Amino acid sequence: MDKQLNTLTAHELIEEIKANRVSSEEIDACLRKTLKEINPKVNAYVRVEGSSSTEKPLNPQGIPVSIKDNICTEGYATECCSRILSGFAPAYSATVINKIKEKGHSFFNLKTNMDEFAFGSSTENSFFGVTHNPWNLDCVPGGSSGGSAAAVASNEAIWALGSDTGGSIRQPASFCGVVGLKPTYGRVSRYGLIAFASSLDQIGPITKDVTDSALLMNIIAGYDPNDSTSVNIEVPDYTKALTGSVKGLKVGIPKEYFVEGLDPQVDSAVKEAINTLKKLGAEFKEVSLAHTEFAVPVYYIIATAEASSNLARFDGVQYGFRSKDLNLIDMYKKTRGEGFGDEAKRRIVLGTFALSHGYYDAYYLRALKVRTLIKKDFDTLFKELDCILTPTSPTAAFKIGEKASDPLKMYLSDIYTISANLAGIPGISLPCGFTKEGLPIGLQILAKHFNEEKILSLAFAYEQNRDWKERKPVINLT
Amino acid sequence: MAEYEAVIGLEVHLHLKTKTKAFCGCSTEFGKEPNSQTCPVCLGLPGSLPVFNRTVLDYAIKVALALNCEVQRFTKFDRKNYFYPDLPKNYQISQYDLPLSKNGFINIDTESGVKRIGITRVHIEEDAGKLIHTDDSSLVDFNRTGIPLLEIVSEPDINSPQEAHQYLVNLKNIIQYLDVSDCDMEKGSLRCDANISLRPRGEKMLGIKAELKNMNSFKGVKDALTYEIRRQAELMESRKEIIQETRLWDEKGLKTVPMRTKEGAKDYRYFPEPDLPPFIISEEKIKEIRGTIPELPHTKYTRFIQEYGLSEYDAKILVSSKEDAFFAEECFRAYGEKDKKLLVNWLIGPLLSEANSRNLNISALKITAGSLLNLLVFLERNEISNLTAKAVLTDMLDSGKSAAAIIQEKGLVQISDSNALKEIALQVISENPKSVSDYKSGKENALMFLVGQLMRKSKGKANPKVAKELLKENLDA
Numbered sequence: 001m002d003k004q005l006n007t008l009t010a011h012e013l014i015e016e017i018k019a020n021r022v023s024s025e026e027i028d029a030c031l032r033k034t035l036k037e038i039n040p041k042v043n044a045y046v047r048v049e050g051s052s053s054t055e056k057p058l059n060p061q062g063i064p065v066s067i068k069d070n071i072c073t074e075g076y077a078t079e080c081c082s083r084i085l086s087g088f089a090p091a092y093s094a095t096v097i098n099k100i101k102e103k104g105h106s107f108f109n110l111k112t113n114m115d116e117f118a119f120g121s122s123t124e125n126s127f128f129g130v131t132h133n134p135w136n137l138d139c140v141p142g143g144s145s146g147g148s149a150a151a152v153a154s155n156e157a158i159w160a161l162g163s164d165t166g167g168s169i170r171q172p173a174s175f176c177g178v179v180g181l182k183p184t185y186g187r188v189s190r191y192g193l194i195a196f197a198s199s200l201d202q203i204g205p206i207t208k209d210v211t212d213s214a215l216l217m218n219i220i221a222g223y224d225p226n227d228s229t230s231v232n233i234e235v236p237d238y239t240k241a242l243t244g245s246v247k248g249l250k251v252g253i254p255k256e257y258f259v260e261g262l263d264p265q266v267d268s269a270v271k272e273a274i275n276t277l278k279k280l281g282a283e284f285k286e287v288s289l290a291h292t293e294f295a296v297p298v299y300y301i302i303a304t305a306e307a308s309s310n311l312a313r314f315d316g317v318q319y320g321f322r323s324k325d326l327n328l329i330d331m332y333k334k335t336r337g338e339g340f341g342d343e344a345k346r347r348i349v350l351g352t353f354a355l356s357h358g359y360y361d362a363y364y365l366r367a368l369k370v371r372t373l374i375k376k377d378f379d380t381l382f383k384e385l386d387c388i389l390t391p392t393s394p395t396a397a398f399k400i401g402e403k404a405s406d407p408l409k410m411y412l413s414d415i416y417t418i419s420a421n422l423a424g425i426p427g428i429s430l431p432c433g434f435t436k437e438g439l440p441i442g443l444q445i446l447a448k449h450f451n452e453e454k455i456l457s458l459a460f461a462y463e464q465n466r467d468w469k470e471r472k473p474v475i476n477l478t
Numbered sequence: 479m480a481e482y483e484a485v486i487g488l489e490v491h492l493h494l495k496t497k498t499k500a501f502c503g504c505s506t507e508f509g510k511e512p513n514s515q516t517c518p519v520c521l522g523l524p525g526s527l528p529v530f531n532r533t534v535l536d537y538a539i540k541v542a543l544a545l546n547c548e549v550q551r552f553t554k555f556d557r558k559n560y561f562y563p564d565l566p567k568n569y570q571i572s573q574y575d576l577p578l579s580k581n582g583f584i585n586i587d588t589e590s591g592v593k594r595i596g597i598t599r600v601h602i603e604e605d606a607g608k609l610i611h612t613d614d615s616s617l618v619d620f621n622r623t624g625i626p627l628l629e630i631v632s633e634p635d636i637n638s639p640q641e642a643h644q645y646l647v648n649l650k651n652i653i654q655y656l657d658v659s660d661c662d663m664e665k666g667s668l669r670c671d672a673n674i675s676l677r678p679r680g681e682k683m684l685g686i687k688a689e690l691k692n693m694n695s696f697k698g699v700k701d702a703l704t705y706e707i708r709r710q711a712e713l714m715e716s717r718k719e720i721i722q723e724t725r726l727w728d729e730k731g732l733k734t735v736p737m738r739t740k741e742g743a744k745d746y747r748y749f750p751e752p753d754l755p756p757f758i759i760s761e762e763k764i765k766e767i768r769g770t771i772p773e774l775p776h777t778k779y780t781r782f783i784q785e786y787g788l789s790e791y792d793a794k795i796l797v798s799s800k801e802d803a804f805f806a807e808e809c810f811r812a813y814g815e816k817d818k819k820l821l822v823n824w825l826i827g828p829l830l831s832e833a834n835s836r837n838l839n840i841s842a843l844k845i846t847a848g849s850l851l852n853l854l855v856f857l858e859r860n861e862i863s864n865l866t867a868k869a870v871l872t873d874m875l876d877s878g879k880s881a882a883a884i885i886q887e888k889g890l891v892q893i894s895d896s897n898a899l900k901e902i903a904l905q906v907i908s909e910n911p912k913s914v915s916d917y918k919s920g921k922e923n924a925l926m927f928l929v930g931q932l933m934r935k936s937k938g939k940a941n942p943k944v945a946k947e948l949l950k951e952n953l954d955a
Binding site: 070071072078080085088090091092094190191192193194195197198199225226227228229305306308309312313314315317318319328332352355356357360364 | 525526528559561566568569616745749752753755
């Protein structure tokens with residue numbers, strides 16, 4: 001029997017299990033063996049050293065899903081890769097975890113690396129150290145779901161969950177050459193996702209191909225009475241969208257996304273993808289998203305404002321890290337001062353400022369208004385279009401440390417992904433080529449609210465006609 | 479101090495008695511083992527999300543309507559951010575710029591007639607936990623965290639501690655009629671803070687206010703305000719500065735003491751709660767809830783006076799409890815067209831004092847309207863004395879037996895038939911020659927002694943009036 005089970009996709013493994021050719025235990029064991037070899041190089045999973053979880057499979061059933069460290073797993077550490085949550089093992093599981101179990105699968109009990117509290121685009125802000133890009137260990141995997149994306153790319157995971165607040169699923173998927181889908185806001189329950197920015201966060205699949213993305217969506221999507229922002233709309237069978245036919249599908253190319261700052265190699269890869277899809281019968285049209293330039297500033301006001309409030313609960317009183325001090329106020333200050341990393345502090349300060357008396361109207365309120373304009377731009381376009389196609393990120397993966405000291409430069413790597421979160425619409429990133437340095441390039445497809453099927457349909461058709469997914473990273477284990 | 483006018487606004491926090499908390503399914507029951515009624519949501523555990531309990535909305539709308547407020551069609555929750563260990567999320571879910579309702583009022587009686595006290599707003603929020611301080615540490619009980627609260631903010635229309643007291647009494651009365659809160663200050667299901675400032679009479683500008691906290695009863699509110707008026711007046715008299723501050727009522731010391739100085743407005747960084755979408759309250763919903771509001775105390779008060787001829791005093795006492803008013807009305811209806819004086823006197827007299835001594839409402843006593851009226855029938859027919867009737871009532875409440883049964887068992891029926899008493903009368907006369915001769919020589923007291931003897935021989939059943947007539951008749955003959 002083929003011992004390289006970890007290289008297969010979930011849909012391939014499901015067939016194998018159905019045919020009684022492999023068991024869940026074998027898949028689990030194979031993943032753990034690979035992880036042991038590769039993780040020291042890639043650092044996709046955290047708390048591996050000395051963890052009994054490495055050896056002990058967790059009652060595996062179906063295909064184990066790897067889970068980002070900000071999604072609650074009952075009894076298993078969930079620390080958002082932050083010191084301040086050290087030792088926190090939740091008393092309950094997120095709704096997505098329960099759904100995975102209900103549908104006959106299991107979660108992998110080692111969690112994947114991420115930027116602390118999902119604050120970042122490179123996974124460099126993790127308390128547990130950076131994750132390395134499997135395609136080039138000197139490069140970042142993107143972020144904040146860099147651990148999940150790198151784990152899938154390096155075959156340390158069959159499929160994984162990430163979370164996306166401003167591109168945290170799509171951008172690392174793009175950097176690691178895998179498929180990452182951010183669902184419509186309200187499509188997947190946020191219950192049990194440790195909040196970064198509540199009005200923007202969504203959990204979504206990071207997978208080896210589009211079919212697995214559809215399969216994992218079938219598992220995690222749906223209304224949850226525990227999440228008041230989840231929407232009670234019937235969940236379709238997303239695999240039905242995987243027809244391969246895109247004839248007559250109307251796709252817009254926003255001119256604001258092809259401007260200065262876009263790497264020429266990314267530009268040409270995306271243009272080539274457009275040509276491929278044109279040949280398949282999709283109809284393309286240049287369009288305008290006039291408020292695109294405001295997306296990044298609007299995002300950093302709204303997201304940090306919400307984060308400043310969401311992170312207030314990490315105070316050392318009930319759980320996680322507590323600095324020793326007898327005086328309450330000093331205990332708060334020391335705990336938060338020692339428990340949060342620099343980027344978390346930066347965002348808490350930014351958000352606190354944006355909500356402060358006298359600044360609220362000029363920042364937060366105005367940002368909300370511009371957010372509405374951005375959403376309207378999309379609503380208008382989607383009256384005539386099925387999808388919008390863009391690069392996922394202006395560049396391929398950058399070097400570790402390259403942007404770490406310049407937060408503004410770092411923030412701009414999410415310039416193409418942020419708008420979808422502000423508008424609440426779904427978006428996918430899938431591979432559309434490689435740079436001459438051998439780094440993956442990602443293609444982003446957006447659609448209107450609850451139209452994940454159109455995205456999957458276009459993505460699947462493209463994937464079927466190119467062989468990008470056959471290319472695998474080679475990790476030097478010496 | 480007559481030259482100063484007090485300007486008072488009250489902020490009342492009311493626990494709504496829903497079965498479960500405002501944003502999770504935990505029980506709201508009072509007095510349970512600390513932290514036994516908690517879940518990830520009310521503990522504010524990472525990743526948990528609030529879900530709004532719709533019964534809270536129904537109750538809140540009910541209160542808003544009863545307080546003559548405009549219920550807003552579009553409303554939302556906001557986060558009020560501040561750090562405190564009893565607040566597990568370090569923000570409170572509350573309402574800021576779009577509260578549930580605004581612009582209401584309630585009327586109170588004052589010495590100079592009915593006065594309208596405006597209500598600025600009624601909004602929904604969640605309660606915090608309870609801190610328990612020990613010698614070397616502090617503990618938190620999260621059972622109270624997330625219990626639904628209504629904040630009812632009055633306009634600064636109140637000008638004396640008496641008015642403040644009356645406002646609270648009327649407010650509590652209305653809320654109790656609605657049956658949405660226990661309004662128990664001791665259990666903390668009703669809490670009241672007061673803002674108070676003084677200004678020279680006739681002055682339009684408001685003075686510097688103090689916020690008073692920690693009052694544990696309506697009387698405490700009244701006492702704290704009385705103290706504070708004197709304190710502020712003395713400062714003004716001696717031309718000393720009054721500072722804006724929060725002061726705590728010290729119940730034992732009968733004084734207010736400074737808690738913290740407010741350096742301008744505290745910055746709570748309110749912003750819309752992203753975990754709870756805004757909601758629209760339909761006209762139908764408001765109409766439906768309006769339909770569930772019972773007759774409120776002031777309406778019942780007026781009706782009792784008009785319909786049953788009650789005095790204002792009697793009516794006021796009877797409507798001060800919804801259950802008692804209901805019981806009284808049952809009695810009135812059964813009593814028919816007769817004058818209600820005897821009945822009302824019994825309701826607010828013996829019955830109310832029995833209820834008070836048993837720490838119960840009249841309605842909770844072991845007596846029905848019918849059985850009370852049956853007792854009164856004996857009185858009306860002069861079959862028992864007033865004193866006996868009261869004793870029978872006590873017996874009825876203890877044993878649950880009917881008046882008739884008790885009277886019969888104990889042979890309490892009064893003998894008013896002079897023929898039936900004649901034999902005893904003659905016996906008393908023949909046995910007490912001394913008293914007889916005293917009476918005949920003009921000593922009226924001797925007659926009373928003979929009546930007493932007759933009462934004793936009849937075992938108290940003789941109608942004393944009839945007995946006296948009978949003796950007199952026979953002695954004078």
